[in-house]
Amino acid sequence: MKIRRTARPKRSCTERSRLQAGACAAMTLCAASVSAQVQDASQVQLYGIVGTYVDSLKRSDMQHSQVQMGSGGLTTSFWGIRGKEDLGGGVNAIFTLESFFQPNNGALGRSASDPFWSRNAYVGFSGPFGQLTFGRHRNPTYTAMSLVNPFSSSVVFSPLVLQTFVATYGGSIIGDTVWNNAAQYTTPTYKGLGATVIYGMGGVAGSPGVGNLGVHLAYVNNGLTAVLSAQRVRFTMVGPVAAQYAYLAGAAYDFRVATLYAAAVMTSDVSTPTGTHTYEAGLSVPFSPADFLLVEWARTRRSGPVDNSLRNTATIGFDHLLSKRTDIYAIYSLDKLSDKPVGNTLGVGVRHTF
Secondary structure, three states: OEEEEOOOOOOOHHHHHHHHHOOOOHHHHHOOOEEEEOOOOEEEEEEEEEEEEEEEEOOOOOOOOEEEEEEOOOOOOEEEEEEEEEEEOOEEEEEEEEEEEEOOOOEEOOOOOOOOOOOEEEEEEEEOOEEEEEEEEEOHHHHHHHHOOOOOOOOOOOHHHHHHHOHHHOOOOOOOOEEEEEEEEEOOOEOOEEEEEEEEEOOOOOOOOOEEEEEEEEEEEOOEEEEEEEEEEEEEOOOOEEEEEEEEEEEEEEOOOOEEEEEEEEEEEOOOOEEEEEEEEEEEEEEEOOEEEEEEEEEEEEEOOOOOOEEEEEEEEEEEEOOOOEEEEEEEEEEEEOOOOOEEEEEEEEEEEO
16 A cells, blocks of 8 residues: 555636635545555545634623634634545445544544544445435535635634524524435536435434435536525424424625625524524635635524524635645624624634645
């Protein structure tokens, strides 16, 4: 077995602009890898992202600011191993094992409740038919969301992600950014258009239909990125199984001098008359191949018999590439919740891909 480092592909200024602005999925950041090539045409790669940030955090609902060092920042830190074996006829057996970790304290996972392989853990097949995998998967709604906002998948700084997936900001979408016990099929891409269907088995005796379901479309071509996602998450709070439906529509267009983003998210809880409407707009501007201005705003209105709050969050950031694999950034966020004072957050961070 020979271990060698693969070369990172060169990117145009436009491609690097979209990458750093968040118009590419998180896995695109993992182009640099260590690969092990074996005689039987199998291949294994080691890759990841490591980052930390320091910020003074004050949400609108906090009385005092909190100075902290956190893991991740623009991208949640993780490392992974993936591999494939040529089975003939253009078909490959594939696997991916990825684990979140916290470089600020050395702990595994995003929190103590995470499993070891917390980001992805699946096995399956790929070929001319597309890709079919089984195991733990990154939620495609979360992946689609990262394509249509300038702060990509950041659970720390992206207003859209904060208001939909992060509990401390009121997270409107029930469930994690990762789904367990799921089967996922992704079609081949045709002229930039692709689809993903995911189903998570509920594992509840006597209720074989209890599970999560998602259907997703994505189009990436000629500077335009557009996504449509719909998911149903079933959950048990107190009493019978309940369900939430969530819908995402968004787009981004690269004008070369700037990339514009817009998205809308709607959720509806079946068991109770509650729901949310979220709207997002964003902008990324490449001042040079190494310098990017990122701006994003999101607004969420909750509707229901108890909570009718309105939340506005806006973030502006500056990202500077020190090299093809390392960048540093500075972020300012403003957060305003109904009947609460304005909260201000200021942070700086560093990120490295390998």
